[in-house]
Amino acid sequence: MIDCSGRPAALLKDLFTRMTLIREAEEKIAALYPEQEMRCPTHLSIGQEAIPAAVCANLRKDDTVFLTHRCHAGYIAKGGDLNKMIAELYGKATGCTKGRGGSMHLVDPQAGLMGTSALLAASIPIACGSAFAFKQQKQDGVAVCFFGDAAVEEGTFSESLNLAALWSLPVVFVCENNGLSTCTPISRRQPSIPIAGRAEAAGIPAQALDGNDVLAVYDAASKAVARARQGRGPSFLECATYRWREHVGPNFDWDMGYRSEAEVRRWMAADPIKRFEAGLDAAGALPKEQRRLIREGILEKVEAAVAFAKKSPFPGSLDLEGAKA
C-alpha cells in the first residue's frame, strides 16, 4: 500500500496528473499506431510512469533532463509540449524537431528537455556535461539523466559515474530497471549484483527503489535533487519497474516467448497508477470524482494534440543549410 496520508493535496494531485497524462497519451499512441501514420520506431513507457512523474515533480523548469529512445514519459513529465510531441510522431513540421527526430528524439529546450539519444547510455555523460555547466557558472540547476538497465553495461556509464563523483557534479542518475533489454532479461546480461551497488562503488549515494511506488521515488528524488542543488554532488536512483508492451511498437508480446503472460499480468496488477489510487482512497485524498475530472481533462488534451498533429502540414524540405557544420 502506498501511504498517502499527511501528504500535501497539491503534491498528490500533481503526481496523479503527470502519471495519468503519460498513461493516456501512451494508450492513445498505442491505439492509433496501427493506422500507420506515425511512421517511426516508437517505444512506449506504459507501466513505468511513476518514475519520470515522481522525479520531474521535484524539478524546476530550468533544470535539465536527458532521455533515451523510450522518451515520451520523461518528455511529458518534465512539461514538454504535448502537441509538439504527437506532431513529431506524425512526422509533421509542427513537431518538436520538425520531423527530423521522431519518437526517439523528443526535445523541448523551453522545458529543460535538452536531449535524447537512441544509443544506449549516450545521454549519461551529456547530462554530466549539463551539470558541469551549472556548476562552472555557479548556477543552482540540476541535471537529470534517465536510462534503462542495459545502459549500465556500456563503458560510458562507468566513466560518467566516475566523473560525476570526482567532480561532485549536480546530477541525478535515474535508472529505470525494467529487467529487460529488448527481449533479453537482465539475468543474462549482468551478474546478480544490484545496479545501485555499482553507483555506490563509484562513490555516489545510491538507493534501490520500488519504481512503481510514486511516493517512494518522489521522496528519494527530492533528497537527490536537493543534494545536487546544494552543491553536494550526484545521486543515483535505481527504480524497479516493468514494461507492459513490446520493446518497440504498440502491442503486447508475450506470445514471442521471452517472457510469460503471467509475468506481464503480475506487473500489470502492480500498476503504478492503480496502486497510487488505492493509496489515495485509503488516505481519503484526491477523491475519485476529482480524479475523474482530471482524467477527463487529460483525455481532451490528448485528443486535441492528436487533432493538432493530424491537421499539421508535413515539412517541405530538408533545410540543408541548417545542418551545415
Add this chain to the structure above:
Amino acid sequence: MTRELSYAQAVGEATVQALEADERVFVYGIGVDDPKAIFGTTKEAARRFGPSRVFDTPASENALTGLAIGAALGGLRPVLVHARNDFLYYCMDQLANHAAKWHAMFGGVMRAPIVVRAIVGKGWGQGAQHSQSLQALFAHLPGIQVAVPATPYDAKGVFLQAVSGNAPVVIIEHRRLHDVKAAVPEERYTVRPGQGAVVRKGKDVTIVAVSLMVSEALAAAEALKARRIDAEIVDPRWVKPLDKALILKSLKKTGRLVVLDTSWKTCGVSAEIAALAAEEGFSYLKAPVARVALPDYPAPTSAALEPLFYPGTREIVAAVERTLGRKVGRKVASSGPRQEAYIGPF
C-alpha cells in the same frame, strides 16, 4: 533448378555452414539468440549450435570488440553481430586502434581475424542514429577489409570469405536487402576480397554502385534504357580492398562514370572511386564524374522527408544524363527511391 534464398537466409546459411565447418567459430552480439535473432539471420545458428557458440551479450560493444581480438589471438574465429551500423561507433577504438593495427603494428608477427556484421537501417523513421552506412569510415583504416554485399549470393560469399580469411572484416549489410531473393548455391563458396562484379553489361556509361544502390542502379538502368542509354553497372562488393581494375576496365569502355553510395557524399566511398577515375582513369573520361549519394545531413524521420533525403531513379538518371551532356529534367516515369512495402513498427 536453382534454389532461391533471401539475403537474410543466405547470411543465416553461411553462418550455420561456418559454425559447422570450423569449431573455432562463434557468433555473438546483442540479440543473436533472442526471438528476433537479428532479423532472423542467426535463428538457425542459435537453434543448431546453442548458447556455447551462439550467444547473446550485454550492451558493451567496445568491450565485445576487444574480446573478439583477444579471442582471435587465442585461436578462435569470432563473429560479432550488430543490428545497426550505428552501434559500430561504440566499437571504434577497438576496431580502429587495435583490430586494424594488430598485424602491421607488431611487424606482421600476429593476426587477429575477426568478423563484424552490422546492418544498415532505412525507412520507417529509422532516423539519424539508426540508419547510417559506415563503409567509408572503416575503409579509411589500413588493416580492415570492408564488404558491402548487395545480393544473397554475395552476402553468403563474403561471410564465408570473412570467417576463413586472415584479416579483420567489417560486413555492412543492408536491411532493405534482407528480404530480396535470388539464386544461392547450397555449397560453401567465397567472394574474394577485392573481387567486384559486373552486374549489368552496357556501353554508354559506367555506374559503380554499392549495397542497396546496386538495386537502385538496376531500376535506373531500365529507365535509362527507355531513353536509349545503355548503362553498365559495376558492383565492387568490397570497398576495401577495392576492385580498381574492374572499375577502370569498364570506364575505359564507356568513358563515363557515375558513382552511387548509400552514405554521405563528402569523403565517402563515392569520393574514393571518383578519385580513382581522376588518378588512374583520367584519359578514359569523356565527361566529369557524377556522384549520387546522401546529402550532408543526418537521416530525417518524417515520412515526408525520407524521400527527399534518399536518392533513387530520378537522381541517378539525372546524373547519367549530366555525364552524357544531355538535358536533364525531363520527367522520369518512376521517380525517387522506390517506396518500401514495409509496414511498422520496426
